[in-house]
Amino acid sequence: MKDIEKKLLNNFQEKDKTLLKKRIMSSVERYKRKRKIKRLYWAAAIAVLIIVSGAVYKNAQRFDDSYVKLLETTKVGTIKEVQLVLSDDVLTVSKSDSIIVYNNSDNMVLIGNSKTAKNSAIVMNTVVVPYGRHTQLKLADGTHIWLNAGSKLVYPSSFSGDKRIVYLEGEAAFDVAHDKQHPFTVKAKNHEIEVLGTVFNVSCYSDEKAVTTALESGSVRINYESGNILNTKKSVTITPGTIASYNKDEKQVSTKEGNVSNYFLWRKGLIVFKNDDMEYILKRLSRYYNVPIEVRNKDRFQQTFSGYLDLKTNIEEVLNIISESSTFTYTKQENNIIIE
Incomplete structure (x- = not known):
């Protein structure tokens, strides 16, 4: 009788263990599914955010680009x-x-x-x-x-x-x-x-x-x-x-x-330079007077200039002022200035 009771008790414990194991595995699977769904949700949300942000950026970029094209026409x-x-x-x-x-x-x-x-x-x-x-x-x-x-x-x-x-x-x-x-x-x-x-x-x-x-x-x-x-x-x-x-x-x-x-002095035809390199200065003069300026041997032309220039005078007078404190000479060929 005792052997039968012992056997029944063991069988009951095995069934209990199996049932408990199933419950645990079921809980684990549900937890995994929930985590997977959350990950998919956040991934989708991030993807939507990226798409929307990209669309907004592209629209803004397209808006800007359309006017940049006007600048280039x-x-x-x-x-x-x-x-x-x-x-x-x-x-x-x-x-x-x-x-x-x-x-x-x-x-x-x-x-x-x-x-x-x-x-x-x-x-x-x-x-x-x-x-x-x-x-x-x-x-x-x-x-x-x-x-x-x-x-x-x-x-x-x-x-x-x-x-x-x-x-x-x-x-x-x-x-x-x-x-x-x-x-x-x-x-x-x-x-x-x-x-x-x-x-x-x-x-x-x-x-x-x-x-x-x-x-x-x-x-x-x-x-x-x-x-x-x-x-x-x-x-x-x-x-x-x-x-x-x-x-x-x-x-x-x-x-x-x-x-x-x-x-703001350029509005009055005046420019003040302070330790500006000659390349920068000559670009400004070329724009203001609408005269192409060519610099030969730029490697040796690394000087800076500080001074006050009255652009209401002609470009030759302005270049003469700069050359007095620099070491260059220039010639004028038709409408071009050649800096030696």
């Missing part, structure tokens, strides 16, 4: 007068008609004191300034812009939405109409400057190594593409009396305090 070296490109017309702005004014109430564009043109509402316009010229324009919001030689600006005929955005290649001085609800942004390649209302100068020529921003009043925030692996954007805010320089190769911004008024 007209070459500054192929024209002799300032050109205003409207939605359906191209107007020439002569020297006597150097100010372009937008009237927001009736979509009219006033060129100087005589010429007017009807502009379609909220379309992109372009001003192209050839070498040897500079011009002014007043946007529909009241912002005043001075454009230097060899510059192009793309902007809307009338601002809409929550931002005021313009696209610049070259150099311009801005006196931005204050509007706290609608920040004003100047965009260049890998670089943008955001303001509410202020006075500043931006130099972002494609053939120069840096984008320079000089702030006279107000406050600006500079957003730029950094040089890290993810190519993320960084920002720096500068105050009046500050000069910010964005190195295009290193993708970094450096700031310093200085006499920012010197950066």
